[in-house]
């Protein structure tokens with residue numbers, strides 16, 4: 001490859017500045033989200049409780065969502081009535097962090113705008129890094145981490161732009177992005193440099209980029225699953241006639257219904273699973289070119305495989321009647337845990353052929 | 360929940376049946392009928408149930424873990440050895456549990472073989488079932504459409520027959536498989552989901568068989584070549600060779616190549632100084648027994664491929680060219696001696712063995728051995744370290760000390776070419792009686808004491824080592840993998856769903872149109888799609904003036920029963 005291309009110190013410096021700036025903006029977004037939640041807590045919504053209390057008599061409540069999807073032009077569109085599956089609770093989604101308050105909503109919008117700005121700055125940082133090293137910016141864990149959080153935020157913003165109900169992820173996402181960038185810029189930082197020969201391959205672009213996308217989107221799914229578990233126990237408690245703590249109520253009643261969160265997580269995981277399968281296969285092809293064997297049970301390969309099987313487990317569990325709901329959710333969390341371990345654990349604690357991509 | 364489910368299923372009749380080929384879960388407690396056949400059947404049903412598939416999948420991922428944390432013989436035998444020496448207590452236990460060979464262990468094999476038996480036992484009946492479903496027609500409309508997850512209704516002046524015809528046309532145009540049955544039209548779409556799912560599971564089997572077959576027939580060997588030397592692909596030319604149990608020597612493809620030149624470059628400055636930047640092995644190769652010579656550069660990610668055999672660049676190092684003269688000044692040895700790198704800056708060690716042709720000062724036949732320590736970039740005299748400072752050839756220095764006597768090569772025991780067995784040798788001493796040793800620059804000569812001759816460090820060549828591997832069935836594995844991805848995408852992104860349109864004349868003579876959709880529980884698009892279909896049909900059968908029925912109010916007595924439910 002291009003040996004003579006000396007690392008461009010200047011661009012590397014710009015990249016670092018951009019990453020630090022994005023952290024500053026993310027911090028502002030974090031506080032804006034906090035403000036959103038705080039103002040939102042002052043509204044007395046109590047919708048979940050009401051819905052569930054109606055149900056506590058034992059009779060199933062039917063909530064019919066009349067959908068008049070657009071198209072009001074000439075003809076009145078026939079109204080479609082939907083019902084959710086039997087055995088699932090029909091609870092309306094919470095009103096979101098802002099709790100329907102004007103101030104909360106304002107802060108929420110500010111938080112999202114700041115997240116957009118931070119995302120743009122961070123993406124700039126990643127691109128500058130790529131230019132400075134004249135290659136894909138995924139040669140070590142520092143570069144991997146900054147790309148990872150950029151992609152996660154990007155995916156979240158795309159979902160927002162598609163008008164999906166995902167603003168509830170905001171606070172958790174921004175918090176973890178700050179954590180990720182904090183670790184990246186301190187312990188994982190590596191000076192901008194070129195790659196060792198084994199990484200010189202277009203498979204780097206294919207394999208690593210899809211790996212990052214998978215991880216980032218799996219992460220969004222995992223957040224959905226985690227919140228599902230909290231919200232589900234909250235709903236269970238209410239349905240059983242209990243009263244959850246004040247703080248839990250304030251936070252959880254504003255989240256979407258457990259079923260919505262669960263479906264969100266499932267869709268995300270199911271959508272990414274084929275891409276993850278592709279990532280592993282692309283990795284195997286690359287390994288075939290680089291190391292002379294497609295599959296050698298290298299620790300990284302093992303953990304990719306474990307992650308894959310764990311997600312397959314989750315998808316199977318969903319297709320099996322007795323395993324829906326919480327049990328499947330635990331499997332999803334275990335699967336994401338495997339992904340995380342494959343990233344941090346294997347790079348740091350285990351040595352293998354992949355370890356030069358390391359710390 | 361199970362209660363409501365069964366009532367729902369009864370309510371919906373066969374409308375919700377066979378929306379997938381997933382087997383129904385049987386309860387674990389169902390006691391098998393007695394007798395061997397009864398038990399065998401019970402066992403088979405358990406093995407092929409989704410629950411057991413789930414458990415086996417979970418065990419598979421659990422079972423793979425130890426292999427990533429404990430060194431594996433298949434990956435690095437040396438590491439296993441080191442581990443065993445360091446952990447004398449647990450190692451015997453690990454050994455018993457086959458923790459050093461997890462992926463070929465009895466228990467790991469048992470898990471995946473059971474899983475794949477389960478998989479086959481699952482696919483075969485599902486495929487049969489699916490073929491049956493492809494031939495059959497979508498089931499007729501359930502009695503009460505209001506129960507279904509998506510529902511809409513309106514009144515129209517069009518005749519019921521007209522509405523049904525229009526519905527049939529619209530549904531067929533959207534590639535629903537549709538038919539009229541009684542007062543309703545039944546339609547179904549999304550069979551590709553099941554096709555994809557079956558394709559995916561079958562592809563998994565293809566991949567496993569290809570992988571296993573590849574292991575049985577594969578061969579793999581290493582060869583170290585000094586610049587200017589070559590290799591022909593026959594078993595005797597390999598330095599080391601491994602093959603699967605069904606491999607036959609004739610399977611090796613005839614070809615040969617010469618290493619013309621090896622080029623390695625390294626980072627010159629900065630914190631990553633010394634990190635390799637390029638490795639290129641320039642070779643000339645010819646296919647077949649005597650094909651025309653062709654040129655090729657082998658790089659780390661770019662193997663040479665000849666007829667399915669791949670030649671990978673594995674490692675490289677230095678081979679100082681050494682010449683040895685005897686007491687009479689006659690050159691008895693001249694060779695490039697490959698040395699093994701021991702660190703990232705290619706500090707290298709090895710042995711020079713002069714087997715025959717050498718006679719000592721007194722004319723007796725003797726063998727010579729030298730221990731060699733080589734650095735491509737020497738720190739400089741007095742710097743206190745003999746270790747290399749940089750992997751490139753900036754300031755090469757070779758340190759030698761020598762022995763004479765018998766190398767012990769005739770003892771019949773295999774000998775490591777990089778080590779000297781000095782048990783039957785004496786060390787050369789200098790005039791002070793100390794060990795004779797000297798640091799040489801290229802071109803310099805070390806005189807042996809008492810007219811025993813001399814050793815000259817002529818120049819430095821580089822060597823590269825190659826891995827030459829044949830992986831039969833790799834194409835099958837790749838084909839399986841690609842099929843798996845497509846199958847998976849079909850299985851996860853396509854929804855199988857049913858739509859019913861019922862048109863009957865109401866009591867007041869006005870036609871009532873009812874439409875309902877049923878899909879698997881995760882389908883979000885179903886109401887939207889039903890809405891679209893309704894709009895399309897509505898243009899042909901517009902709403903009649905008068906009161907519009909509210910789709911939310913259910914006619915019929917069982918209005919309070921929770922709806923839908925049939926997910927399969």
Ligand code: HEM
Pocket residue numbers: 309312315316318319379380381382406407408409412416474475477478479481482556560563847850851
């Ligand atoms: C090698 C291990 C296996 C893997 C990686 C695997 C993976 C998957 C995946 C990813 C799906 C898609 C899930 C979905 O549609 O939501 C699926 C579906 C399915 N699998 Fe497997 N599977 C394996 C073994 C098995 C076995 C042994 C059986 C039978 C006992 C089985 C039966 C099924 C069935 C019936 C479905 C379809 C479920 C439905 O229609 O919703 N699988 N599998």
